Amino acid sequence: MSLGDTLKPFSAWKHLFKEPLSVKKPLTERPGADRYRGFHKNEIDKCIGCGTCEDICQNAAIDLVPVEGIDTKEGDSGLRPQIDYGRCCWCALCVDVCTTNSLTLSNEYTWIEEDADKFRFIPGADNKSWDHNEKGWKKPENNYEFYALERVEMQERHAEERVQSFIEIIKGYSKEKAQEEADRCVACGICTATCPAHMGIPEYIKAIREDDMEEGLRVLYETNPLPEICGRICTHKCETVCAVGHKGDPLSIRWLKRYIADQVSLDKYKEILGSDGIENNGKKIAIIGSGPAGLSAAHYLSLMGYSCTIFEKLPEPGGMMRYGIPEYRLPYDQIDKDIKYIESLGVKIQCNTDIGKDITLAQLEKDYDAVFAGTGLHLGRSTRIPGTEHENVYMAADLLREITMGKEIHVAEKIVVIGGGNVAMDITRSLARKQKEIYGKVQVITTSLESEDIMPADREEIVESREEGAIINPGWGPQSIEIQDGKVKGLHVTKCLSVFDESGRFSPKFDEAQKDFFEGDMVVESIGQGADMSYISEEYKDKLEYNERGRVVVNKEFQSSIPWLFLGGDIIQGPDVIHGIANGHKAAIGIDNFLRDK
Amino acid sequence: MSKKDKNKLFNWGDDRSLFPENNPDGSIDIDLSSHKFVKVWHGPQHPGITGNMSLELTILGDEVMEGRTHVGYLHRGFEKLMERRKYIQCFPIVCRVAVPEPDFNEYCFASAMEELTGIDVPETAQWLRNLVLEMSRLQSFQMWIGGMAGALGSGIVGQWANYCRDSVLDRFEELTGGRIYHMYIIPGGVRGLLPDGFKQRMEQDLKMIESFMKDIETVMFNNAVFKKRTVGMGYIDPLWVDQFGITGPNARAAGVLRDVRIEYPYLKYEELNIEPVMGKDSDIYTRADVRRRELLQTIDLIRQILAKMPNDGDIRAKTPNVLHWKVPEGETYKRAECTRGEYGYYMVSDGSEYPRRINVRGPSYTHAVALLEKMIVNTNISDVAGLMVSLHTYPPEIER
Ligand SMILES: Cc1cc2nc3c(=O)[nH]c(=O)nc-3n(C[C@H](O)[C@H](O)[C@H](O)COP(=O)(O)OP(=O)(O)OC[C@H]3O[C@@H](n4cnc5c(N)ncnc54)[C@H](O)[C@@H]3O)c2cc1C
Numbered sequence: 001m002s003l004g005d006t007l008k009p010f011s012a013w014k015h016l017f018k019e020p021l022s023v024k025k026p027l028t029e030r031p032g033a034d035r036y037r038g039f040h041k042n043e044i045d046k047c048i049g050c051g052t053c054e055d056i057c058q059n060a061a062i063d064l065v066p067v068e069g070i071d072t073k074e075g076d077s078g079l080r081p082q083i084d085y086g087r088c089c090w091c092a093l094c095v096d097v098c099t100t101n102s103l104t105l106s107n108e109y110t111w112i113e114e115d116a117d118k119f120r121f122i123p124g125a126d127n128k129s130w131d132h133n134e135k136g137w138k139k140p141e142n143n144y145e146f147y148a149l150e151r152v153e154m155q156e157r158h159a160e161e162r163v164q165s166f167i168e169i170i171k172g173y174s175k176e177k178a179q180e181e182a183d184r185c186v187a188c189g190i191c192t193a194t195c196p197a198h199m200g201i202p203e204y205i206k207a208i209r210e211d212d213m214e215e216g217l218r219v220l221y222e223t224n225p226l227p228e229i230c231g232r233i234c235t236h237k238c239e240t241v242c243a244v245g246h247k248g249d250p251l252s253i254r255w256l257k258r259y260i261a262d263q264v265s266l267d268k269y270k271e272i273l274g275s276d277g278i279e280n281n282g283k284k285i286a287i288i289g290s291g292p293a294g295l296s297a298a299h300y301l302s303l304m305g306y307s308c309t310i311f312e313k314l315p316e317p318g319g320m321m322r323y324g325i326p327e328y329r330l331p332y333d334q335i336d337k338d339i340k341y342i343e344s345l346g347v348k349i350q351c352n353t354d355i356g357k358d359i360t361l362a363q364l365e366k367d368y369d370a371v372f373a374g375t376g377l378h379l380g381r382s383t384r385i386p387g388t389e390h391e392n393v394y395m396a397a398d399l400l401r402e403i404t405m406g407k408e409i410h411v412a413e414k415i416v417v418i419g420g421g422n423v424a425m426d427i428t429r430s431l432a433r434k435q436k437e438i439y440g441k442v443q444v445i446t447t448s449l450e451s452e453d454i455m456p457a458d459r460e461e462i463v464e465s466r467e468e469g470a471i472i473n474p475g476w477g478p479q480s481i482e483i484q485d486g487k488v489k490g491l492h493v494t495k496c497l498s499v500f501d502e503s504g505r506f507s508p509k510f511d512e513a514q515k516d517f518f519e520g521d522m523v524v525e526s527i528g529q530g531a532d533m534s535y536i537s538e539e540y541k542d543k544l545e546y547n548e549r550g551r552v553v554v555n556k557e558f559q560s561s562i563p564w565l566f567l568g569g570d571i572i573q574g575p576d577v578i579h580g581i582a583n584g585h586k587a588a589i590g591i592d593n594f595l596r597d598k
Numbered sequence: 599m600s601k602k603d604k605n606k607l608f609n610w611g612d613d614r615s616l617f618p619e620n621n622p623d624g625s626i627d628i629d630l631s632s633h634k635f636v637k638v639w640h641g642p643q644h645p646g647i648t649g650n651m652s653l654e655l656t657i658l659g660d661e662v663m664e665g666r667t668h669v670g671y672l673h674r675g676f677e678k679l680m681e682r683r684k685y686i687q688c689f690p691i692v693c694r695v696a697v698p699e700p701d702f703n704e705y706c707f708a709s710a711m712e713e714l715t716g717i718d719v720p721e722t723a724q725w726l727r728n729l730v731l732e733m734s735r736l737q738s739f740q741m742w743i744g745g746m747a748g749a750l751g752s753g754i755v756g757q758w759a760n761y762c763r764d765s766v767l768d769r770f771e772e773l774t775g776g777r778i779y780h781m782y783i784i785p786g787g788v789r790g791l792l793p794d795g796f797k798q799r800m801e802q803d804l805k806m807i808e809s810f811m812k813d814i815e816t817v818m819f820n821n822a823v824f825k826k827r828t829v830g831m832g833y834i835d836p837l838w839v840d841q842f843g844i845t846g847p848n849a850r851a852a853g854v855l856r857d858v859r860i861e862y863p864y865l866k867y868e869e870l871n872i873e874p875v876m877g878k879d880s881d882i883y884t885r886a887d888v889r890r891r892e893l894l895q896t897i898d899l900i901r902q903i904l905a906k907m908p909n910d911g912d913i914r915a916k917t918p919n920v921l922h923w924k925v926p927e928g929e930t931y932k933r934a935e936c937t938r939g940e941y942g943y944y945m946v947s948d949g950s951e952y953p954r955r956i957n958v959r960g961p962s963y964t965h966a967v968a969l970l971e972k973m974i975v976n977t978n979i980s981d982v983a984g985l986m987v988s989l990h991t992y993p994p995e996i997e998r
């Protein structure tokens with residue numbers, strides 16, 4: 001210790017003459033840093049109310065609540081996050097995980113209020129002074145993601161290989177890949193709300209993550225008795241609304257469903273699903289048509305104890321799933337697997353039986369307690385342009401049916417297909433395979449009224465058709481079929497400028513100056529199908545109600561104005577398999593409600 | 599009582615004759631009914647206590663005969679809480695375990711998860727982690743200097759140190775979005791690159807802090823009062839280092855090297871030039887001086903990191919979806935050198951989405967409970983605060 005030790009400390013006095021260091025907040029404004037985690041903001045129109053923010057919040061500070069002016073619709077729960085600042089710790093995990101990037105934090109950090117309840121607010125809906133503050137926390141960039149944005153790639157057969165035969169294109173996920181894909185799910189359930197059958201999608205995806213296939217199968221069968229089929233060809237409305245799809249690729253929900261079904265062998269189904277020993281209630285139900293609607297109704301009815309008999313006009317059950325959808329998308333053995341399980345519940349399927357001809361509806365009324373009709377759309381529609389009456393002009397649905405039946409069909413060297421939907425792609429690609437087999441090369445040209453951007457077919461169908469050698473040339477209106485010496489020579493077309501008018505009605509406009517001719521020895525029309533309801537004989541027709549589109553009117557449980565007659569599937573709603581399944585399930589409940597107390 | 603005896607009571611000097619006899623194990627029998635002893639609660643509301651903790655002191659005259667550390671004022675139970683939280687939900691919790699140094703918690707927690715899951719953190723993120731750990735050391739030492747000076751009656755040093763600390767918190771705010779709870783080192787990486795102009799602003803701060811540190815050295819370390827109250831006080835025997843598990847500056851001031859950064863390098867320490875800061879005398883003064891020098895070393899490390907680190911790159915590895923991140927079954931212990939020594943997270947996973955057990959090893963448990971209770975015996979009650987601060991303890995990490 002020295003004298004210095006006594007004197008030196010006094011040097012602190014020099015600071016007396018310096019600027020004070022303290023900050024005079026609130027006298028001097030001190031804005032938070034650009035990244036500051038301050039008060040919440042939410043772009044209320046961008047937010048989809050998925051609730052992922054609510055899930056991650058460890059403080060349970062977030063509740064999803066209804067907001068005036070925001071309606072529930074497909075892909076939007078209609079709810080919005082409400083945040084309780086009595087609980088929030090401003091970790092911003094909710095921001096980082098937000099599936100739409102709608103949620104951010106401002107850099108505002110002072111808020112004075114007398115009423116403590118005011119600190120529970122709905123960002124974006126309750127106006128706040130910081131709503132338009134650009135600064136504050138946003139989800140970081142530079143590959144900072146809380147879940148993988150890219151879909152796990154699906155192994156597919158190469159175009160070269162697949163056009164050689166009708167072998168299935170999609171190979172399916174391995175366990176590792178399925179789990180990786182399942183991991184991307186945020187389990188928000190927006191998909192469940194949108195799926196016509198309201199499948200427990202997050203639950204079965206969770207089962208994949210946990211590698212519990214039995215649980216997965218149980219979840220599937222709660223709402224869908226055709227998982228092998230739907231896992232392959234479902235129109236997957238769920239994927240269109242998937243919350244993960246807002247920032248990245250939507251989950252491969254369809255392939256994941258298929259993964260579960262593929263893992264379990266049929267002989268285990270009954271045990272896993274606990275469907276043995278269901279007591280028969282003595283009531284009998286007749287089902288017309290073995291498409292998804294009929295099969296679904298039969299499945300759920302038999303679980304409830306009803307004896308069901310399905311009457312099917314065609315030689316094998318499955319409806320359009322078997323006789324429409326080509327084998328390369330949906331192999332027959334997979335259809336068989338789903339149907340065999342339904343049969344194992346005691347459902348009788350009587351094929352080659354045409355209701356209306358072989359058995360009348362009146363007979364069914366007499367012999368059964370209720371009837372469900374899911375007869376589908378099997379009559380091809382024609383453009384009725386000149387030349388369509390020629391024998392080498394076909395309907396897609398007829399050809400597809402004959403291909404399934406193994407019949408020899410006429411396959412020309414050059415073919416023109418009219419239609420821009422998925423059925424047109426199916427017949428294009430089926431005929432391409434046939435041409436490849438017979439002529440060694442593909443010469444199909446498919447044309448549609450719609451231009452490519454509004455073609456109703458799925459994008460991948462268009463891409464894959466092209467890969468297989470077909471020419472897709474959209475945006476043309478068919479005018480006439482050229483016939484020379486009694487032979488089809490091709491299709492005359494005119495440029496189509498627009499398909500719908502301002503009010504969205506079908507009203508195509510053409511540019512007469514632009515014409516083209518597509519050469520072909522055969523033309524196939526694929527512009528839609530209609531219903532054949534001739535089995536409903538006159539005595540019943542009058543008792544039914546019809547809507548402006550000529551469809552039978554049914555109530556929410558698919559019951560018609562003839563109380564014992566229920567209808568569903570394509571003839572009522574859709575057209576796709578999952579609507580058929582959902583209709584069949586609801587109708588089964590409706591039938592049970594109708595018969596339970598009788 | 600004679601005048602002479604009275605004197606003795608208030609000024610023990612070297613005459614220990616009135617002291618109770620030591621038992622063979624060194625302890626003494628405290629008989630409160632003898633009226634010789636007084637129980638004093640030092641804390642939890644006491645400016646000389648470091649945070650929410652209290653010391654139950656038994657004094658004889660003004661000399662402490664026995665001291666017991668009491669925690670439990672924070673009512674937290676974070677370790678238990680984490681067993682009921684998904685891993686990602688523990689992320690906003692861990693920073694609260696040691697409030698003044700959240701980053702070591704964030705780092706140990708994240709790296710334990712990453713090790714068990716088998717995730718490599720991107721290079722840029724590793725540098726950024728290293729940066730915030732050193733920034734955290736810098737601001738925490740500033741807080742400590744203020745406390746140390748304050749405990750011995752010098753308010754002005756506390757003002758300066760807090761100003762320095764605030765400037766580091768400004769940098770934290772712009773980098774991490776928060777001043778105190780940074781929540782920046784997230785499992786898989788970090789939550790942001792350096793903002794534009796960060797390095798320049800940091801350098802300005804470092805210069806300013808260096809200048810203040812010179813003042814602090816003059817005013818605090820070359821100060822007769824400070825020296826009188828610290829030199830030769832609060833001796834830690836080097837033998838105790840292993841007996842008690844003493845780490846960090848407390849061990850290094852006793853001449854024993856305990857520095858995780860040097861002994862078990864992690865992040866980028868191997869690429870940095872870092873020499874252990876050591877002391878010899880093992881008293882309060884030496885410990886303070888070790889920390890002062892370590893603070894200056896931290897300034898140097900921050901400069902090295904800013905010079906070496908990449909400016910761009912991925913900041914987070916691809917991890918499982920955080921909403922259902924299952925850490926594979928296993929256990930690990932990850933450690934880092936915080937200002938007070940070895941900080942560690944022991945993590946046990948049963949393979950589920952929730953941690954089975956997380957145990958936080960904060961150096962304060964050793965230093966503020968076991969060690970302090972030993973060292974406090976026979977100190978003058980007026981030195982208790984100084985002794986305690988010289989061990990640099992944070993009660994929150996004792997009570998997890
Ligand atoms: C080519 C093509 C591809 C398609 N691709 C897909 C796809 O990828 N995904 C998708 O979801 N949907 C697809 N669909 C639509 C889907 O197949 C139908 O929406 C679905 O099969 C309709 O189910 P349903 O039960 O209403 O009728 P259907 O499946 O049409 O079944 C009706 C059944 O009733 C039988 N039937 C009719 N009348 C009688 C009668 N009088 N007596 C006895 N039996 C009768 C029919 O023979 C038929 O088997 C496709 C359709 C076609 C044509």
Ligand code: SF4
Binds near residue numbers: 046047048054097099
């Ligand atoms: S995560 Fe985002 S999109 Fe989903 S509810 Fe929360 S704020 Fe809305």
Ligand code: SF4
Binds near residue numbers: 083
């Ligand atoms: S900032 Fe953190 S605590 Fe606050 S609402 Fe979001 S997730 Fe919950």
